[in-house]
Amino acid sequence: MNRAASRIRAPRAPSPGARRIEAAARRLFANRGYAGTSMAEIAAAARVSKATVFHHFRSKRTLYESLVGDAMAGFREQLVPLLDAEGDLQGSLREFASAHVERLTRMQGTMRLIAREMLSGTSASSDLLAGSGMSQNFSLLVDALRRGQAQGTVRAEVDPGLAVFLLLSANWFLFQTGTLTRRNPDLAVTISTETYAAELARLLYFGLAPTAGPGHQESP
Protein backbone atom coordinates (compact mmCIF):
# COMPACT_ATOMS: atom_id res chain seq x y z
CA MET A 1 0.00 0.00 0.00
CA ASN A 2 2.92 2.33 0.61
CA ARG A 3 3.90 1.35 -2.88
CA ALA A 4 0.50 2.46 -4.07
CA ALA A 5 0.91 5.67 -2.12
CA SER A 6 4.30 6.47 -3.60
CA ARG A 7 2.97 5.61 -7.02
CA ILE A 8 1.22 8.79 -8.00
CA ARG A 9 -1.77 7.99 -10.12
CA ALA A 10 -3.49 11.35 -10.05
CA PRO A 11 -3.98 12.99 -13.45
CA ARG A 12 -1.95 15.92 -12.15
CA ALA A 13 1.61 14.98 -11.27
CA PRO A 14 3.51 17.67 -9.36
CA SER A 15 6.83 16.80 -11.05
CA PRO A 16 10.07 17.76 -9.32
CA GLY A 17 11.57 19.95 -12.02
CA ALA A 18 8.29 21.66 -12.75
CA ARG A 19 8.18 22.85 -9.15
CA ARG A 20 11.54 24.56 -9.57
CA ILE A 21 10.25 26.25 -12.71
CA GLU A 22 7.14 27.46 -10.91
CA ALA A 23 9.13 28.77 -7.98
CA ALA A 24 11.59 30.59 -10.21
CA ALA A 25 8.83 32.00 -12.38
CA ARG A 26 6.86 33.20 -9.37
CA ARG A 27 9.88 35.02 -8.02
CA LEU A 28 10.72 36.65 -11.34
CA PHE A 29 7.15 37.57 -12.27
CA ALA A 30 6.62 39.06 -8.82
CA ASN A 31 9.74 41.20 -9.00
CA ARG A 32 9.79 42.24 -12.65
CA GLY A 33 6.26 41.72 -13.90
CA TYR A 34 4.96 39.60 -16.74
CA ALA A 35 6.43 41.49 -19.68
CA GLY A 36 9.65 42.16 -17.81
CA THR A 37 10.41 38.47 -17.38
CA SER A 38 11.62 36.32 -20.26
CA MET A 39 11.23 32.58 -20.56
CA ALA A 40 15.00 32.31 -20.96
CA GLU A 41 15.48 33.97 -17.57
CA ILE A 42 12.98 31.64 -15.95
CA ALA A 43 14.71 28.63 -17.48
CA ALA A 44 18.11 29.83 -16.30
CA ALA A 45 16.82 30.52 -12.79
CA ALA A 46 15.31 27.03 -12.66
CA ARG A 47 18.52 25.54 -14.09
CA VAL A 48 16.79 23.89 -17.05
CA SER A 49 16.73 24.68 -20.73
CA LYS A 50 14.15 27.00 -22.19
CA ALA A 51 12.60 24.13 -24.14
CA THR A 52 12.01 22.27 -20.86
CA VAL A 53 9.91 25.14 -19.59
CA PHE A 54 7.77 24.82 -22.70
CA HIS A 55 7.61 21.08 -22.15
CA HIS A 56 5.86 21.64 -18.80
CA PHE A 57 3.85 24.72 -19.71
CA ARG A 58 2.21 25.27 -23.03
CA SER A 59 3.05 28.97 -23.19
CA LYS A 60 4.31 31.88 -21.15
CA ARG A 61 0.75 33.05 -20.65
CA THR A 62 -0.27 29.59 -19.41
CA LEU A 63 2.56 29.51 -16.90
CA TYR A 64 1.73 32.97 -15.65
CA GLU A 65 -1.98 32.33 -15.33
CA SER A 66 -1.34 29.11 -13.51
CA LEU A 67 0.76 31.01 -10.97
CA VAL A 68 -1.77 33.82 -10.65
CA GLY A 69 -4.52 31.25 -10.20
CA ASP A 70 -2.58 29.61 -7.39
CA ALA A 71 -1.94 33.02 -5.87
CA MET A 72 -5.63 33.85 -6.00
CA ALA A 73 -6.42 30.57 -4.30
CA GLY A 74 -3.72 31.17 -1.69
CA PHE A 75 -5.01 34.67 -1.16
CA ARG A 76 -7.63 33.26 1.17
CA GLU A 77 -4.93 32.04 3.53
CA GLN A 78 -3.61 35.55 3.75
CA LEU A 79 -6.34 36.72 6.07
CA VAL A 80 -7.52 33.59 7.81
CA PRO A 81 -9.66 35.10 10.51
CA LEU A 82 -8.25 34.82 13.97
CA LEU A 83 -10.08 37.93 14.98
CA ASP A 84 -12.23 37.49 18.02
CA ALA A 85 -14.23 40.60 18.72
CA GLU A 86 -16.16 39.10 21.60
CA GLY A 87 -13.40 38.90 24.16
CA ASP A 88 -10.53 41.35 24.46
CA LEU A 89 -11.01 43.34 21.28
CA GLN A 90 -7.83 45.39 21.46
CA GLY A 91 -5.72 42.29 22.07
CA SER A 92 -7.43 40.46 19.23
CA LEU A 93 -6.79 43.35 16.88
CA ARG A 94 -3.15 43.34 17.86
CA GLU A 95 -2.76 39.63 17.32
CA PHE A 96 -4.55 39.75 14.01
CA ALA A 97 -2.43 42.64 12.71
CA SER A 98 0.75 40.93 13.78
CA ALA A 99 -0.18 37.60 12.22
CA HIS A 100 -1.45 39.27 9.07
CA VAL A 101 1.73 41.23 8.47
CA GLU A 102 3.77 38.13 9.14
CA ARG A 103 1.72 36.20 6.59
CA LEU A 104 1.99 38.93 4.00
CA THR A 105 5.74 38.90 4.39
CA ARG A 106 5.99 35.13 4.17
CA MET A 107 3.84 35.00 1.03
CA GLN A 108 5.71 37.91 -0.49
CA GLY A 109 5.98 36.49 -4.01
CA THR A 110 2.33 35.56 -4.13
CA MET A 111 1.22 38.89 -2.73
CA ARG A 112 3.29 40.82 -5.22
CA LEU A 113 1.75 38.90 -8.06
CA ILE A 114 -1.67 39.91 -6.76
CA ALA A 115 -0.60 43.51 -6.37
CA ARG A 116 0.61 43.57 -9.95
CA GLU A 117 -2.66 42.09 -11.14
CA MET A 118 -4.52 44.83 -9.27
CA LEU A 119 -2.42 47.46 -11.00
CA SER A 120 -3.01 46.07 -14.45
CA GLY A 121 -6.66 46.25 -13.48
CA THR A 122 -8.13 43.84 -15.99
CA SER A 123 -11.68 42.93 -15.14
CA ALA A 124 -10.79 39.26 -15.51
CA SER A 125 -8.32 39.38 -12.67
CA SER A 126 -10.59 41.32 -10.37
CA ASP A 127 -13.32 38.80 -11.08
CA LEU A 128 -10.93 36.05 -10.12
CA LEU A 129 -9.87 37.94 -7.04
CA ALA A 130 -13.44 38.56 -6.00
CA GLY A 131 -14.28 34.88 -6.38
CA SER A 132 -11.12 33.57 -4.78
CA GLY A 133 -12.55 33.26 -1.31
CA MET A 134 -11.12 36.56 -0.23
CA SER A 135 -14.54 38.12 0.12
CA GLN A 136 -15.65 35.15 2.19
CA ASN A 137 -12.80 35.59 4.62
CA PHE A 138 -13.36 39.29 4.59
CA SER A 139 -16.97 38.62 5.53
CA LEU A 140 -15.85 36.40 8.38
CA LEU A 141 -13.85 39.27 9.81
CA VAL A 142 -16.78 41.62 9.37
CA ASP A 143 -19.04 39.12 11.08
CA ALA A 144 -16.67 38.95 14.02
CA LEU A 145 -16.98 42.70 14.45
CA ARG A 146 -20.75 42.49 14.16
CA ARG A 147 -20.85 39.90 16.90
CA GLY A 148 -18.71 42.26 18.94
CA GLN A 149 -21.30 44.95 18.37
CA ALA A 150 -24.08 42.61 19.48
CA GLN A 151 -22.13 41.82 22.64
CA GLY A 152 -21.28 45.46 23.29
CA THR A 153 -17.51 45.19 22.83
CA VAL A 154 -17.63 47.28 19.65
CA ARG A 155 -19.31 50.63 19.29
CA ALA A 156 -22.67 50.24 17.57
CA GLU A 157 -22.19 53.21 15.22
CA VAL A 158 -19.09 51.69 13.66
CA ASP A 159 -19.33 50.41 10.08
CA PRO A 160 -17.79 46.94 10.47
CA GLY A 161 -16.84 46.65 6.82
CA LEU A 162 -14.96 49.92 6.89
CA ALA A 163 -13.15 48.94 10.08
CA VAL A 164 -11.89 45.69 8.57
CA PHE A 165 -11.01 47.58 5.41
CA LEU A 166 -8.97 50.04 7.47
CA LEU A 167 -7.12 47.29 9.29
CA LEU A 168 -6.27 45.40 6.12
CA SER A 169 -5.25 48.47 4.18
CA ALA A 170 -2.80 49.55 6.85
CA ASN A 171 -1.12 46.14 6.82
CA TRP A 172 -1.09 46.00 3.04
CA PHE A 173 0.37 49.48 2.79
CA LEU A 174 3.03 48.67 5.35
CA PHE A 175 3.90 45.53 3.44
CA GLN A 176 4.07 47.31 0.11
CA THR A 177 6.04 50.38 1.14
CA GLY A 178 8.42 48.24 3.15
CA THR A 179 11.73 49.93 3.81
CA LEU A 180 10.43 53.30 2.69
CA THR A 181 8.07 53.50 5.64
CA ARG A 182 10.46 52.15 8.20
CA ARG A 183 13.03 54.75 7.26
CA ASN A 184 10.80 57.65 8.25
CA PRO A 185 11.57 58.91 11.77
CA ASP A 186 7.89 59.74 12.27
CA LEU A 187 7.11 56.08 11.70
CA ALA A 188 9.51 54.47 14.11
CA VAL A 189 6.65 52.32 15.40
CA THR A 190 6.65 50.36 12.17
CA ILE A 191 10.20 49.11 12.62
CA SER A 192 9.05 46.25 14.81
CA THR A 193 5.99 44.34 13.73
CA GLU A 194 4.99 43.81 17.35
CA THR A 195 5.05 47.47 18.34
CA TYR A 196 3.32 48.33 15.08
CA ALA A 197 0.55 45.83 15.75
CA ALA A 198 0.15 46.98 19.34
CA GLU A 199 -0.03 50.68 18.46
CA LEU A 200 -2.32 50.05 15.52
CA ALA A 201 -4.70 48.06 17.69
CA ARG A 202 -4.65 50.80 20.31
CA LEU A 203 -5.36 53.50 17.77
CA LEU A 204 -8.17 51.55 16.14
CA TYR A 205 -9.64 50.73 19.49
CA PHE A 206 -9.52 54.14 21.17
CA GLY A 207 -9.47 56.43 18.16
CA LEU A 208 -8.04 59.92 18.07
CA ALA A 209 -10.64 61.57 20.25
CA PRO A 210 -9.40 62.82 23.61
CA THR A 211 -10.83 62.06 27.01
CA ALA A 212 -12.88 58.92 26.68
CA GLY A 213 -14.79 59.96 29.77
CA PRO A 214 -14.56 63.65 30.77
CA GLY A 215 -17.02 65.03 28.27
CA HIS A 216 -16.50 66.74 24.95
CA GLN A 217 -14.80 70.05 24.42
CA GLU A 218 -16.32 73.14 22.86
CA SER A 219 -14.98 74.87 19.79
CA PRO A 220 -12.77 77.88 20.66
Added chain:
Amino acid sequence: MNRAASRIRAPRAPSPGARRIEAAARRLFANRGYAGTSMAEIAAAARVSKATVFHHFRSKRTLYESLVGDAMAGFREQLVPLLDAEGDLQGSLREFASAHVERLTRMQGTMRLIAREMLSGTSASSDLLAGSGMSQNFSLLVDALRRGQAQGTVRAEVDPGLAVFLLLSANWFLFQTGTLTRRNPDLAVTISTETYAAELARLLYFGLAPTAGPGHQESP
Protein backbone atom coordinates in the same frame (compact mmCIF):
# COMPACT_ATOMS: atom_id res chain seq x y z
CA MET B 1 10.58 92.80 -23.52
CA ASN B 2 7.83 90.49 -24.63
CA ARG B 3 10.38 89.36 -27.15
CA ALA B 4 12.76 88.66 -24.35
CA ALA B 5 10.00 86.92 -22.46
CA SER B 6 8.93 84.72 -25.34
CA ARG B 7 12.52 84.14 -26.27
CA ILE B 8 13.47 82.65 -22.95
CA ARG B 9 16.58 80.63 -23.54
CA ALA B 10 15.89 78.12 -20.86
CA PRO B 11 17.76 74.84 -21.26
CA ARG B 12 14.40 73.05 -21.14
CA ALA B 13 11.95 73.77 -23.94
CA PRO B 14 8.45 72.36 -23.40
CA SER B 15 7.78 71.55 -27.09
CA PRO B 16 4.23 70.81 -28.22
CA GLY B 17 4.69 67.35 -29.71
CA ALA B 18 6.94 66.24 -26.91
CA ARG B 19 4.08 66.87 -24.49
CA ARG B 20 1.87 64.51 -26.44
CA ILE B 21 4.57 61.88 -26.28
CA GLU B 22 4.95 62.32 -22.55
CA ALA B 23 1.22 62.10 -21.97
CA ALA B 24 0.86 59.00 -24.09
CA ALA B 25 3.88 57.38 -22.50
CA ARG B 26 2.64 58.14 -18.99
CA ARG B 27 -0.70 56.55 -19.73
CA LEU B 28 0.83 53.45 -21.29
CA PHE B 29 3.56 52.99 -18.69
CA ALA B 30 1.01 53.40 -15.91
CA ASN B 31 -1.34 50.80 -17.34
CA ARG B 32 1.07 48.22 -18.75
CA GLY B 33 4.34 48.86 -16.99
CA TYR B 34 7.76 49.68 -18.38
CA ALA B 35 8.54 46.39 -20.10
CA GLY B 36 4.96 45.98 -21.24
CA THR B 37 5.04 49.18 -23.27
CA SER B 38 6.90 49.47 -26.56
CA MET B 39 8.25 52.63 -28.10
CA ALA B 40 6.22 51.89 -31.22
CA GLU B 41 3.03 51.91 -29.14
CA ILE B 42 3.98 55.19 -27.53
CA ALA B 43 4.71 56.73 -30.91
CA ALA B 44 1.40 55.51 -32.32
CA ALA B 45 -0.53 56.80 -29.31
CA ALA B 46 1.17 60.20 -29.68
CA ARG B 47 0.57 60.14 -33.43
CA VAL B 48 4.23 60.60 -34.32
CA SER B 49 6.80 58.26 -35.79
CA LYS B 50 8.97 56.13 -33.59
CA ALA B 51 12.04 58.07 -34.70
CA THR B 52 10.45 61.26 -33.44
CA VAL B 53 10.15 59.77 -29.97
CA PHE B 54 13.87 59.07 -30.06
CA HIS B 55 14.46 62.57 -31.30
CA HIS B 56 12.96 63.98 -28.10
CA PHE B 57 14.18 61.34 -25.68
CA ARG B 58 17.55 59.69 -25.86
CA SER B 59 16.24 56.26 -24.92
CA LYS B 60 13.24 54.43 -23.55
CA ARG B 61 14.85 54.41 -20.13
CA THR B 62 15.40 58.17 -20.31
CA LEU B 63 11.77 58.79 -21.23
CA TYR B 64 10.56 56.56 -18.43
CA GLU B 65 12.84 58.05 -15.80
CA SER B 66 11.83 61.53 -16.83
CA LEU B 67 8.20 60.60 -16.25
CA VAL B 68 8.90 58.88 -12.97
CA GLY B 69 10.92 61.88 -11.85
CA ASP B 70 8.01 64.18 -12.64
CA ALA B 71 5.69 61.81 -10.81
CA MET B 72 7.94 61.83 -7.78
CA ALA B 73 7.94 65.61 -7.81
CA GLY B 74 4.17 65.71 -8.25
CA PHE B 75 3.81 63.23 -5.44
CA ARG B 76 4.09 66.10 -2.98
CA GLU B 77 0.91 67.61 -4.37
CA GLN B 78 -0.88 64.39 -3.63
CA LEU B 79 -1.06 65.08 0.08
CA VAL B 80 -0.88 68.82 0.40
CA PRO B 81 -1.83 69.23 4.01
CA LEU B 82 -5.19 70.75 4.60
CA LEU B 83 -5.47 68.93 7.86
CA ASP B 84 -6.23 71.21 10.75
CA ALA B 85 -6.15 69.28 13.98
CA GLU B 86 -6.69 72.32 16.17
CA GLY B 87 -10.31 73.03 15.33
CA ASP B 88 -12.90 70.42 14.49
CA LEU B 89 -10.71 67.35 14.13
CA GLN B 90 -13.34 64.98 12.84
CA GLY B 91 -14.44 67.44 10.17
CA SER B 92 -10.86 68.10 9.17
CA LEU B 93 -10.19 64.41 8.85
CA ARG B 94 -13.24 64.04 6.66
CA GLU B 95 -12.27 66.91 4.40
CA PHE B 96 -8.72 65.69 4.11
CA ALA B 97 -9.76 62.14 3.23
CA SER B 98 -12.21 63.39 0.65
CA ALA B 99 -9.73 65.76 -0.97
CA HIS B 100 -6.99 63.16 -0.87
CA VAL B 101 -9.03 60.48 -2.61
CA GLU B 102 -10.13 63.01 -5.18
CA ARG B 103 -6.50 63.95 -5.82
CA LEU B 104 -5.39 60.36 -6.09
CA THR B 105 -8.09 59.74 -8.66
CA ARG B 106 -7.23 62.83 -10.67
CA MET B 107 -3.53 61.97 -10.73
CA GLN B 108 -4.25 58.37 -11.55
CA GLY B 109 -1.53 57.92 -14.15
CA THR B 110 1.11 59.47 -11.96
CA MET B 111 0.03 57.48 -8.93
CA ARG B 112 0.08 54.22 -10.82
CA LEU B 113 3.59 54.92 -11.98
CA ILE B 114 4.58 55.38 -8.36
CA ALA B 115 2.79 52.21 -7.32
CA ARG B 116 4.66 50.28 -9.99
CA GLU B 117 7.94 51.73 -8.82
CA MET B 118 7.12 50.65 -5.29
CA LEU B 119 6.46 47.11 -6.48
CA SER B 120 9.70 46.87 -8.42
CA GLY B 121 11.27 47.95 -5.16
CA THR B 122 14.60 49.21 -6.42
CA SER B 123 16.46 51.18 -3.81
CA ALA B 124 16.98 53.96 -6.33
CA SER B 125 13.28 54.63 -6.66
CA SER B 126 12.64 54.51 -2.95
CA ASP B 127 15.46 56.96 -2.47
CA LEU B 128 13.84 59.26 -5.00
CA LEU B 129 10.49 58.80 -3.35
CA ALA B 130 11.90 59.52 0.09
CA GLY B 131 13.53 62.70 -1.18
CA SER B 132 10.64 63.88 -3.31
CA GLY B 133 9.07 66.07 -0.67
CA MET B 134 6.64 63.42 0.34
CA SER B 135 8.23 62.98 3.73
CA GLN B 136 8.07 66.75 4.23
CA ASN B 137 4.35 66.85 3.56
CA PHE B 138 3.94 63.77 5.65
CA SER B 139 5.71 65.57 8.46
CA LEU B 140 3.40 68.54 8.06
CA LEU B 141 0.43 66.28 8.63
CA VAL B 142 2.10 64.70 11.62
CA ASP B 143 2.86 68.14 13.01
CA ALA B 144 -0.79 69.10 12.67
CA LEU B 145 -1.73 66.15 14.83
CA ARG B 146 0.97 67.03 17.35
CA ARG B 147 -0.42 70.54 17.62
CA GLY B 148 -3.81 68.96 18.14
CA GLN B 149 -2.32 66.95 20.98
CA ALA B 150 -0.85 70.10 22.50
CA GLN B 151 -4.24 71.77 22.32
CA GLY B 152 -6.07 68.76 23.66
CA THR B 153 -8.09 67.94 20.56
CA VAL B 154 -6.14 64.73 19.99
CA ARG B 155 -5.53 62.04 22.57
CA ALA B 156 -2.04 62.34 23.99
CA GLU B 157 -1.30 58.61 23.83
CA VAL B 158 -1.79 58.49 20.06
CA ASP B 159 1.26 58.04 17.86
CA PRO B 160 0.75 60.85 15.33
CA GLY B 161 2.88 59.23 12.65
CA LEU B 162 0.90 56.02 12.81
CA ALA B 163 -2.38 57.90 12.64
CA VAL B 164 -1.37 59.73 9.47
CA PHE B 165 -0.04 56.47 8.08
CA LEU B 166 -3.38 54.83 8.76
CA LEU B 167 -5.30 57.60 7.05
CA LEU B 168 -3.10 57.60 3.98
CA SER B 169 -3.00 53.84 3.66
CA ALA B 170 -6.78 53.59 3.68
CA ASN B 171 -7.07 56.12 0.88
CA TRP B 172 -4.28 54.52 -1.11
CA PHE B 173 -5.81 51.08 -0.73
CA LEU B 174 -9.21 52.34 -1.76
CA PHE B 175 -7.67 53.99 -4.79
CA GLN B 176 -5.72 50.89 -5.78
CA THR B 177 -8.42 48.29 -5.30
CA GLY B 178 -10.96 50.49 -7.02
CA THR B 179 -13.93 48.62 -8.35
CA LEU B 180 -13.04 45.49 -6.43
CA THR B 181 -13.72 47.19 -3.13
CA ARG B 182 -16.84 48.99 -4.21
CA ARG B 183 -18.38 45.75 -5.38
CA ASN B 184 -18.31 44.21 -1.92
CA PRO B 185 -21.67 44.56 -0.15
CA ASP B 186 -19.87 44.90 3.19
CA LEU B 187 -18.14 47.97 1.81
CA ALA B 188 -21.10 49.92 0.53
CA VAL B 189 -19.72 53.00 2.29
CA THR B 190 -16.90 53.22 -0.22
CA ILE B 191 -19.24 53.72 -3.16
CA SER B 192 -19.48 57.42 -2.53
CA THR B 193 -16.30 59.27 -1.69
CA GLU B 194 -18.18 61.59 0.62
CA THR B 195 -19.75 58.89 2.76
CA TYR B 196 -16.46 57.04 2.78
CA ALA B 197 -14.61 60.12 4.00
CA ALA B 198 -17.23 60.83 6.63
CA GLU B 199 -17.31 57.30 8.00
CA LEU B 200 -13.54 57.01 7.91
CA ALA B 201 -13.16 60.23 9.85
CA ARG B 202 -15.72 59.07 12.38
CA LEU B 203 -14.00 55.74 12.84
CA LEU B 204 -10.59 57.30 13.20
CA TYR B 205 -11.91 59.86 15.60
CA PHE B 206 -13.97 57.68 17.91
CA GLY B 207 -12.32 54.31 17.42
CA LEU B 208 -13.95 50.95 17.97
CA ALA B 209 -14.24 51.14 21.74
CA PRO B 210 -17.82 51.24 22.98
CA THR B 211 -17.58 53.47 26.04
CA ALA B 212 -16.57 56.84 24.63
CA GLY B 213 -19.89 58.49 25.25
CA PRO B 214 -21.79 56.93 22.34
CA GLY B 215 -24.97 58.83 23.09
CA HIS B 216 -23.98 62.27 21.89
CA GLN B 217 -23.14 61.39 18.30
CA GLU B 218 -25.59 61.67 15.46
CA SER B 219 -25.07 60.94 11.80
CA PRO B 220 -25.23 63.80 9.29
Added chain:
DNA sequence: CGACTGACCGACCGATCGGTCAGTGCTAGC
Protein backbone atom coordinates in the same frame (compact mmCIF):
# COMPACT_ATOMS: atom_id res chain seq x y z
C1' DC C 1 19.22 85.28 -50.48
C1' DG C 2 21.98 81.37 -48.11
C1' DA C 3 23.19 79.19 -43.70
C1' DC C 4 21.42 77.01 -40.05
C1' DT C 5 18.20 74.61 -36.72
C1' DG C 6 14.95 71.56 -34.75
C1' DA C 7 10.87 68.69 -35.55
C1' DC C 8 9.86 64.95 -38.02
C1' DC C 9 9.96 60.66 -40.89
C1' DG C 10 10.76 55.83 -43.61
C1' DA C 11 13.84 52.36 -43.80
C1' DC C 12 16.78 49.71 -41.67
C1' DC C 13 19.85 47.10 -37.93
C1' DG C 14 21.34 43.57 -34.45
C1' DA C 15 19.49 41.51 -30.45
C1' DT C 16 16.07 39.27 -28.13
C1' DC C 17 11.50 37.66 -27.76
C1' DG C 18 8.06 33.49 -27.43
C1' DG C 19 7.68 29.27 -29.43
C1' DT C 20 8.91 24.78 -32.33
C1' DC C 21 11.14 20.60 -33.53
C1' DA C 22 13.90 16.60 -34.04
C1' DG C 23 16.14 14.43 -31.44
C1' DT C 24 18.93 12.11 -26.76
C1' DG C 25 19.13 9.48 -22.62
C1' DC C 26 16.94 7.19 -18.89
C1' DT C 27 13.53 4.07 -16.86
C1' DA C 28 9.87 0.56 -16.61
C1' DG C 29 7.22 -3.24 -18.38
C1' DC C 30 7.34 -7.05 -21.41
Added chain:
DNA sequence: GCTAGCACTGACCGATCGGTCGGTCAGTCG
Protein backbone atom coordinates in the same frame (compact mmCIF):
# COMPACT_ATOMS: atom_id res chain seq x y z
C1' DG D 1 16.87 -7.11 -25.50
C1' DC D 2 13.27 -4.43 -27.08
C1' DT D 3 10.33 -0.70 -26.86
C1' DA D 4 7.08 2.90 -25.15
C1' DG D 5 7.06 6.93 -22.54
C1' DC D 6 8.91 10.79 -20.38
C1' DA D 7 12.04 14.61 -18.93
C1' DC D 8 15.02 17.10 -21.18
C1' DT D 9 17.97 19.56 -24.77
C1' DG D 10 20.44 22.42 -28.77
C1' DA D 11 19.41 24.44 -32.85
C1' DC D 12 16.45 27.02 -35.05
C1' DC D 13 12.35 30.27 -36.59
C1' DG D 14 9.54 34.55 -37.56
C1' DA D 15 8.18 38.56 -35.09
C1' DT D 16 9.15 42.29 -32.44
C1' DC D 17 12.13 44.86 -29.62
C1' DG D 18 15.06 49.34 -28.74
C1' DG D 19 17.73 52.15 -31.36
C1' DT D 20 20.19 54.41 -35.68
C1' DC D 21 20.64 56.56 -40.11
C1' DG D 22 20.14 59.65 -43.86
C1' DG D 23 17.25 62.85 -45.24
C1' DT D 24 12.89 66.28 -45.81
C1' DC D 25 10.70 70.37 -44.48
C1' DA D 26 9.22 74.80 -42.23
C1' DG D 27 10.88 78.50 -39.97
C1' DT D 28 14.56 82.03 -38.35
C1' DC D 29 18.29 85.12 -38.59
C1' DG D 30 21.79 88.07 -40.73
